[in-house]
Amino acid sequence: MVNGLHTPATESGRRIVISVDAMGGDRGPAAVVAGLALSVAAHADVDFILHGKEAELSRLLAKETGLAGRVTLRHADRIVSMQDKPSQVMRNGDGTSMWSCIESVKQGEAKVAVSCGNTGALMAISMIRLRRLPGINRPAIASLWPSRNAVGFNVMLDMGADVKAEAGDLLQFAMMGASYARNGLGLTRPRVGLLNVGTEEHKGRAELKEAHELLGAAAESGSFDFIGFVEGSDIPSDRVDVIVTDGFTGNVALKTGEGTAKLISDFLREEFNASIFSRLAALFALGTLRRLQRRMDPRRANGGVFLGLNGTVVKSHGSADATGVAAAIGLARQLAAADFQDRLAARVASAARAGQDDATDKAPSDAASGSGGGTTE
Amino acid sequence: MVNGLHTPATESGRRIVISVDAMGGDRGPAAVVAGLALSVAAHADVDFILHGKEAELSRLLAKETGLAGRVTLRHADRIVSMQDKPSQVMRNGDGTSMWSCIESVKQGEAKVAVSCGNTGALMAISMIRLRRLPGINRPAIASLWPSRNAVGFNVMLDMGADVKAEAGDLLQFAMMGASYARNGLGLTRPRVGLLNVGTEEHKGRAELKEAHELLGAAAESGSFDFIGFVEGSDIPSDRVDVIVTDGFTGNVALKTGEGTAKLISDFLREEFNASIFSRLAALFALGTLRRLQRRMDPRRANGGVFLGLNGTVVKSHGSADATGVAAAIGLARQLAAADFQDRLAARVASAARAGQDDATDKAPSDAASGSGGGTTE
Numbered sequence: 001m002v003n004g005l006h007t008p009a010t011e012s013g014r015r016i017v018i019s020v021d022a023m024g025g026d027r028g029p030a031a032v033v034a035g036l037a038l039s040v041a042a043h044a045d046v047d048f049i050l051h052g053k054e055a056e057l058s059r060l061l062a063k064e065t066g067l068a069g070r071v072t073l074r075h076a077d078r079i080v081s082m083q084d085k086p087s088q089v090m091r092n093g094d095g096t097s098m099w100s101c102i103e104s105v106k107q108g109e110a111k112v113a114v115s116c117g118n119t120g121a122l123m124a125i126s127m128i129r130l131r132r133l134p135g136i137n138r139p140a141i142a143s144l145w146p147s148r149n150a151v152g153f154n155v156m157l158d159m160g161a162d163v164k165a166e167a168g169d170l171l172q173f174a175m176m177g178a179s180y181a182r183n184g185l186g187l188t189r190p191r192v193g194l195l196n197v198g199t200e201e202h203k204g205r206a207e208l209k210e211a212h213e214l215l216g217a218a219a220e221s222g223s224f225d226f227i228g229f230v231e232g233s234d235i236p237s238d239r240v241d242v243i244v245t246d247g248f249t250g251n252v253a254l255k256t257g258e259g260t261a262k263l264i265s266d267f268l269r270e271e272f273n274a275s276i277f278s279r280l281a282a283l284f285a286l287g288t289l290r291r292l293q294r295r296m297d298p299r300r301a302n303g304g305v306f307l308g309l310n311g312t313v314v315k316s317h318g319s320a321d322a323t324g325v326a327a328a329i330g331l332a333r334q335l336a337a338a339d340f341q342d343r344l345a346a347r348v349a350s351a352a353r354a355g356q357d358d359a360t361d362k363a364p365s366d367a368a369s370g371s372g373g374g375t376t377e
Numbered sequence: 378m379v380n381g382l383h384t385p386a387t388e389s390g391r392r393i394v395i396s397v398d399a400m401g402g403d404r405g406p407a408a409v410v411a412g413l414a415l416s417v418a419a420h421a422d423v424d425f426i427l428h429g430k431e432a433e434l435s436r437l438l439a440k441e442t443g444l445a446g447r448v449t450l451r452h453a454d455r456i457v458s459m460q461d462k463p464s465q466v467m468r469n470g471d472g473t474s475m476w477s478c479i480e481s482v483k484q485g486e487a488k489v490a491v492s493c494g495n496t497g498a499l500m501a502i503s504m505i506r507l508r509r510l511p512g513i514n515r516p517a518i519a520s521l522w523p524s525r526n527a528v529g530f531n532v533m534l535d536m537g538a539d540v541k542a543e544a545g546d547l548l549q550f551a552m553m554g555a556s557y558a559r560n561g562l563g564l565t566r567p568r569v570g571l572l573n574v575g576t577e578e579h580k581g582r583a584e585l586k587e588a589h590e591l592l593g594a595a596a597e598s599g600s601f602d603f604i605g606f607v608e609g610s611d612i613p614s615d616r617v618d619v620i621v622t623d624g625f626t627g628n629v630a631l632k633t634g635e636g637t638a639k640l641i642s643d644f645l646r647e648e649f650n651a652s653i654f655s656r657l658a659a660l661f662a663l664g665t666l667r668r669l670q671r672r673m674d675p676r677r678a679n680g681g682v683f684l685g686l687n688g689t690v691v692k693s694h695g696s697a698d699a700t701g702v703a704a705a706i707g708l709a710r711q712l713a714a715a716d717f718q719d720r721l722a723a724r725v726a727s728a729a730r731a732g733q734d735d736a737t738d739k740a741p742s743d744a745a746s747g748s749g750g751g752t753t754e
Contacts, residue, residue, distance in 0.1 A: 120575075146640065160574055163582050197537055197628040205540050205625060232632025236640040248582060249629055251574040252622075255609030256630045260637040263523065263613040267672050271665045278665040284658040288648045295644050 016045050016336045018329060019110035021101035022052030023079040024117025026319045029053075032116065033060040033067070035325025039333075040066050042326070046333050049104050051076050051097040076100040080117050082318060086124035093125050102129045105311040111336035114303075114328050116316040123161055123306060130311040133345055135352035138162050138169045139308035140247070141315065142180050143254060144301035148238040152295075155181045155190075156235065156243040159304055160251035167210035170194065170244055172348070174215050176307040177242040178224040179347045183338040184305075184331070187241055189223060193230035195245035195253075203229065215244075222351065261296055303328040305335065308348070312341045393422050393713045395706060396487035398478035399429030400456040401494025403696045406430075409493065410437040410444070412702025416710075417443050419703070423710050426481050428453050428474040453477040457494050459695060463501035470502050479506045482688040488713035491680075491705050493693040500538055500683060507688040510722055512729035515539050515546045516685035517624070518692065519557050520631060521678035525615040529672075532558045532567075533612065533620040536681055537628035544587035547571065547621055549725070551592050553684040554619040555601040556724045560715040561682075561708070564618055566600060570607035572622035572630075580606065592621075599728065638673060680705040682712065685725070689718045 020036065022029040029052055036048055047070050050057060054075040061067055076097040080089055093099045098117050104110040106129050115122050123139070132139060140158035147154040157177045158165060165173065174192050181190035194211055196204040201212065212228065219226040230240050232253060245253070268289075272282035282289070302324040306313040312335055316328035335341070397413065399406040406429055413425055424447050427434060431452035438444055453474040457466055470476045475494050481487040483506050492499050500516070509516060517535035524531040534554045535542060542550065551569050558567035571588055573581040578589065589605065596603040607617050609630060622630070645666075649659035659666070679701040683690040689712055693705035712718070 148640070148643075163574060195629060197540060197625055232629040232634075233636035233639070235633055236636050245629075248574055249626055252572060252609040252626055253629055253633045256612055256633045257609075257637045259610035259613050260634045261641060262610070263525070264638060264641050264669075264673060266525075267669055271669045271672075272662075274665070274668070278662075281658070281661040281665055284661045285649075285655075288651070288655040288658055291651070292641075292644055292648045295648075296641060 014045065015047055016043075016333055017047050017049060017110040018332050018336065019049045019101050019104035019113045020051065020329070021097050021113070021115035021117055022050050022057055023076075023097040024081070024115065024318075025316070025325075026082075026116070027321060029057055030060055031321050032325050033057070033064060034322035035320070035329060036071065037064045037066050038322055038326035039329040040070050042330065043333055045337075046070070046329070048072070049074055049101075049110050051100040051104070052079075053077070053097075074100055074104070080121045082118050084118055084121055086118075086120035089118070089121040090124040090128055093121065098122060099125050099129070102126055102311075102313065105313070106130055111341070112312045112314060112332040114314045114316060114325075114332050116318055116320050116325065116328075118318075119160065119304075119315055122313065122315055126306055126309055126311070126313045130309040130313070133308050133310060133348050135348050136172055136308040138165060138172070139306055140169075140173050140176060141250075141304040142177055142307055143304045144184075145235055145243075145254075145257070146296055146301060147236045149241065150238075151185045151187070153185060153301055154235065154237075154241055154243060155185065156245070156250060156254070157307065158245065158247035158250050159254050160247045161306065163246070163248040165207070165246035167207045167214055170207070170211040170246070171214040171218055172308065172351075173244045174224065174226075174242065175218070175222050175347060175351050176344060177244060178222055179344045180305060180307060180340070181241050182223075183340040183343060184335060185241070189225055190241040191225045191227050191239070192219070192242045192244060193227045193234065193240040195235075195243055195249060196229040196231065199229045199231060201229070211244075218351070222347075265293075265296075301327070303331040305331070307344065310345075312336070312344075391422065392424055393420075393710055394424050394426060394487040395709050395713065396426045396478050396481035396490045397428065397706070398474050398490070398492035398494055399427050399434055400453075400474040401458070401492060401695075402693070402702075403459075403493070404698060406434055407437055408698050409702050410434070410441060411699035412697070412706060413448065414441045414443050415699055415703035416706040417447050419707065420710055422714075423447070423706070425449070426451055426478075426487050428477040428481070429456075430454070430474075451477055451481070457498045459495050461495055461498055463495075463497035466495070466498040467501040467505055470498065475499060476502055476506070479503055479688075479690065482690070483507055488718070489689045489691060489709040491691045491693060491702075491709050493695055493697050493702065493705075495695075496537065496681075496692055499690065499692055503683055503686055503688070503690045507686040507690070510685055510687060510725050512725050513549055513685040515542060515549070516683055517546075517550050517553060518627075518681040519554055519684055520681045521561075522612055522620075522631075522634070523673055523678060524613045526618065527615075528562045528564070530562060530678055531612065531614075531618055531620060532562065533622070533627060533631070534684065535622065535624035535627050536631050537624045538683070540623070540625040542584070542623035544584045544591055547584070547588040547623070548591040548595055549685065549728075550621045551601065551603075551619065552595065552599050552724060552728050553721060554621060555599055556721045557682060557684060557717070558618050559600075560717040560720060561712060562618070566602055567618040568602045568604050568616070569596070569619045569621060570604045570611065570617040572612075572620055572626060573606040573608065576606045576608060578606070588621075595728070599724075642670075642673075678704070680708040682708070684721065687722075689713070 142157035144153040519534035
């Protein structure tokens with residue numbers, strides 16, 4: 001229940017294994033191990049495979065009694081740095097903790113991978129080791145965005161897996177984003193909007209007009225409502241659940257939103273520090289300001305999910321502290337518990353069959369086991 | 378001095394005429410006339426040509442004694458609505474207050490035009506009546522963005538004149554944006570950044586890599602510092618003065634920033650209204666919160682400037698109230714007083730001559746008159 005998201009019921013006794021890259025984040029392995037400690041306190045059904053320098057990690061783990069018996073260490077000598085180019089890591093990444101982390105998902109030892117490392121490198125390794133789902137042209141990164149919706153978040157994608165997207169890619173983003181909103185936020189029929197510079201149908205780039213047609217036609221079989229074009233100001237609104245855009249625009253929007261929130265919070269701090277009287281007022285307002293901070297806390301929504309691969313990868317913010325890491329792990333756990341990967345794959349496969357039969361997110365294994373109670377498809 | 382911008386010295390006795398579209402804003406002509414009244418109180422050297430329905434405007438003007446003798450009415454029967462398509466207005470816009478407003482600049486009766494109306498229509502009319510400056514491929518809309526810089530604002534363009542931009546267009550945006558920052562914000566040597574999804578040189582779209590080369594090569598002759606790629610989070614920062622991007626990305630970023638600021642302000646209000654105690658705290662914090670609000674007030678930075686035409690046009694926010702209209706007029710006045718249009722044209726012309734001689738923003742007329750004291754070129 002970390003980060004307030006929808007938590008589906010799981011079969012009792014079922015263990016969820018999450019593969020975690022301990023290295024490569026801005027705060028080093030200590031923040032990651034502290035995040036694991038917070039996670040096991042919140043989730044009794046989670047175990048970890050932790051990848052990185054064994055000696056260092058052993059020392060850190062020894063201090064966390066709650067983690068005893070819950071973590072399998074996997075030694076990796078090398079670390080992908082934030083400066084490494086994706087193309088280099090793709091060729092020479094074998095032996096890094098990031099590569100090893102993805103490998104555990106590929107081999108089926110773990111259901112989801114989590115890393116705080118270099119985004120481009122993580123996507124590159126994920127692409128070559130996990131490969132794209134059949135029918136997917138461009139994988140995407142989906143993020144949660146604080147919003148006025150009842151669940152407190154919207155889903156937005158692509159946040160930067162690729163710098164461009166054709167109309168057909170935007171359609172796949174819509175299908176995958178809707179599936180994520182169903183399994184991650186518990187929304188039965190997500191409302192999907194296409195990001196543009198105006199809501200009128202004649203506006204925007206050519207590929208957006210074409211995507212508008214495609215999304216309208218696919219909404220019924222994709223089990224989502226297509227609400228048409230939305231603007232930047234609609235991103236945090238309650239009229240849309242899933243915002244679809246190319247990775248260039250999505251990345252700029254995400255960082256612009258973060259930058260604006262940071263500017264306001266800095267200005268607020270400066271104004272409350274401006275005089276003795278305002279500092280006194282801040283004391284009175286402390287509880288209120290803390291509630292606001294919690295509501296806007298980017299750590300609560302930490303975790304970009306890579307969609308469109310044969311395996312689920314959660315990219316945590318590079319600067320994540322223990323709380324942020326625990327939020328990313330909470331998201332990974334929840335997607336694993338919802339059998340999200342199988343449902344997404346089934347949805348993509350049925351979309352590739354072009355609506356010839358009745359498509360659902362339900363994975364065959366899931367339908368057979370009769371589980372999935374509490375989770376909408 | 379409305380909106381805290383740099384105000385250059387003007388020759389004593391010189392009158393500045395601004396052409397104002399009274400119709401087409403969300404709040405109607407009453408808000409515009411109230412804005413004029415605020416403006417004449419702040420600026421003794423400004424006169425207006427006001428375009429719209431004469432009978433209605435006469436009634437409104439009669440109530441504002443401060444405007445007596447300062448406003449010339451120009452009747453226009455028709456109004457461009459927010460729903461009108463630019464292409465239609467381009468063909469059939471003659472006789473509208475917006476068309477008439479631009480015509481006054483074309484005829485040389487007024488130095489700058491101001492309108493709260495439909496952005497697309499205003500750009501369309503401006504394009505066909507004023508025409509592009511020689512050498513300009515795509516005009517751009519430049520906006521001011523609240524920032525940590527000493528002047529309190531950064532310049533960003535294009536905010537939506539066109540949905541795309543080639544590398545050569547981005548170079549022209551940089552030249553024009555730097556000229557605007559010199560004349561609008563009083564910065565001698567603006568720092569120009571190119572918006573991208575990362576600051577590394579290998580990142581981003583092909584046209585951005587090409588533009589990176591072009592801007593680097595043009596910085597010296599364009600009298601700006603090129604700081605390379607910037608990200609969305611840098612937009613409100615103090616490491617850049619002019620942010621260059623295409624109109625699609627700029628428009629999404631602008632609306633995302635506005636939407637984020639609105640979300641935080643709504644959350645802040647909700648939290649301060651949550652309980653009796655928090656409402657009491659709000660009373661104590663009232664002065665502080667008002668100072669914050671003033672610092673982030675979008676009305677202070679109201680006015681997108683159309684750059685790259687034979688005439689300067691200021692687009693006010695459609696929902697502008699009297700304060701917002703006065704800010705847009707203050708910006709128009711300041712650009713007129715700085716002879717911005719002549720300086721920009723000279724700068725564009727010299728850039729078109731491709732740095733063969735020493736380029737400055739100084740217009741020949743300005744250099745001849747020996748004025749320009751206090752304004753950097």
